[in-house]
Amino acid sequence: MGRPTLAPARRPPWALEEALFIDRCTRCDRCIEACPTRILVRMDGGFPGVDFSRGECTFCADCVSSCEPQALLRRDADAAPWAIVATIGEACLAVRGVECRVCGESCPEAAIRFRLQLGGVAQPVLDASGCTGCGACIGPCPTRAIAMRSDNNIPTEREA
Known part of the structure; x- marks a missing residue:
């Protein structure tokens, strides 16, 4: 092996x-x-x-x-730093029915918002097009439910 x-x-x-x-x-x-x-x-x-x-x-x-050897190289001022976005997993407290909005409060781009649910806890909705992949939402998440993924095939919303 x-x-x-x-x-x-x-x-x-x-x-x-x-x-x-x-x-x-x-x-x-x-x-x-x-x-x-x-x-x-x-x-x-x-x-x-x-x-x-x-x-x-x-x-x-x-x-x-x-970076002198140019392993990190920004070819032009508009070049994206990377092609990643946040994803919210099933360990999310709100998904499990517990009120929590810390990721949305931490997001400097307001790419994570919360959709109100009649008789339930507001659910996180990620706007992948607004997410810069900065990671501000990851550290504060109490259940480590947020990860970064390649922005290919990422849904723009989490359906509740």
Whole structure:
């Protein structure tokens, strides 16, 4: 039996495609040191990755500016930092009938709203088109019900 395959780490914003990122990154930690919100951490192999439980990405691009080998590269000012959005899982307190709106209160883009339910708890609705993937909703979630996923095939609303 071989080693288990690990899911790839969430790389810092504006990271190159994984193989090229691994090839270029020198593991110097400059991006980690430059991150004002301290969400960049050393991951497997010493490469930097994002830990949203520590906070959110403000997309300041300090990590990109500090990356001399250009493993993080922002080609133009309008380039998206990554193609991820939040998803709300079944562990969500509101989904389980317990009043909680902390993710919506934490979202700087107001991409998570709550749909009122007659005789029940308001249910979270994620506007995937408004989600920047900043991760502000992840750390405050008391049940860790929120994760980041590639924005491919993500539903724009959670049906209650």
